[in-house]
Amino acid sequence: MAQADVLVATMPEASTSTGIEITRRQHLQSTFEAYRSQLDSDNEYREKLIILSRTITQLSKKLIFHLHRGATSSPSARAKCLKEARGKEREIWGNFGKIKVELNSIADSNGVEALEGFWKWNRQVSPGLEEYIEGLSFLWYLEHQSLIPLEEVQRTLSDEAGEPLVVVTPEDYILGMSDLTGELMRYATNALSTGDHETPLAVCDFVRTVKSYFDSIPPHMLFKLSKKQEETTRSLEKIEKGA
């Protein structure tokens, strides 16, 4: 923006020196044409990123359903399911790679840092990221029976050289973990229906721990979490009833 309108601003002097009077309206017109092209290209970037983010959301939802289908089956089928899930996870990872490529090309054409673009477009990217974190943490739970650390989420979302594809903030992570409790509730219910009693107990214990930690976060710090906490409480009640 700044470049565009600095250029235009030098015009009045130039035109008066040549003796051509330029009206305010003409002057404004060229300024606003520069704004128009900036807003147009911003809209274009926004659309592209929203599409990628939606693809990630869709694929992440599929990943979660896939995990639910395999999680309560026989050990060998379960192992196969988790293996396939890793493949699906990499497919989503590839889409984050595309986001990175997109952000780099936006940055190049505007002469700014890619990181700046990441924050500028964070709102477009974050819905997909949130769903992905939910799927990844569920996969991790089924693999390790534990909570994926934030550093691990960031490591998974990095390229081969260890450079982050997108930045995972503590906020993204905590909201994702809050969503995880909902998936675990479903997992526990499914497990119960197959006659498995240990899984619901373990899940119950796990969700209780998560909930009690999140209860310590003051609502003004993360407003979105307080709503999700209500959901977690309901999930927990359902698990407790089952277990």
Add this chain to the structure above:
Amino acid sequence: MADIAIASSSSTPRTESVGSTLASAIALLENDQNLKKQIREAVEPIDDLSRSAITELNKLHSAPHSQHAEICQNAADIIGRTQPIWVTVAALIPQGEFYRYQFAVGPTMRNLTTSLVLARFMLHDELTPAHTVSKILGLQQEGTEALQLSAEDYLQGVIGSVNELPRLSINAVTAQNFDLPIKISSFVNDIFASYSLLNLRNDALRRKFDSLKYDLKRCEDVVYDLTLRGLTKPRE
């Protein structure tokens, strides 16, 4: 998966590891939130100055025409006093993360743009370009590289100043100042024509833009009334 014996014996260490994982994430969240709070607090004195500038400009509605230039100059000077404070704000923002904290500084920049554009319209009969606003705010000095006046904030700020003009136009007539409404009407007309060039999405800027046509109409109505009463100078 695990048999009951393992589940119960391992529950304590596992709870501990879940706990430490969450505790460290929460600690990081607290850091982030503290920084946001610090930035908001650093912006507060700028908001105070911004309000002073608005108070000063409000005098335009009641003060005689002869004092307008002085009032506008005062407002511009007050806005200039935000320069050193922006350096403090900029120092808090990590490199490349301007947009992460824009929510904390954007509205302030917008309000300052509104006041400055209004003051400088009265003084120079022009629309102050974004780079001039940014220079007067001190966003182009050494130490404020982390900050920028975004196109969105500038474009919204300008509409804010136009929103003030219909009232000013009417009050000018009350004060027997029949030139100002014509100057205002022509300015608002130019601004409206300029914004019409933009392809807007259905967002906040679009809604702001929609308010412009009502402002334009009110400003034109004042000129119409003046013309009808023969209070305008005949066109050359």
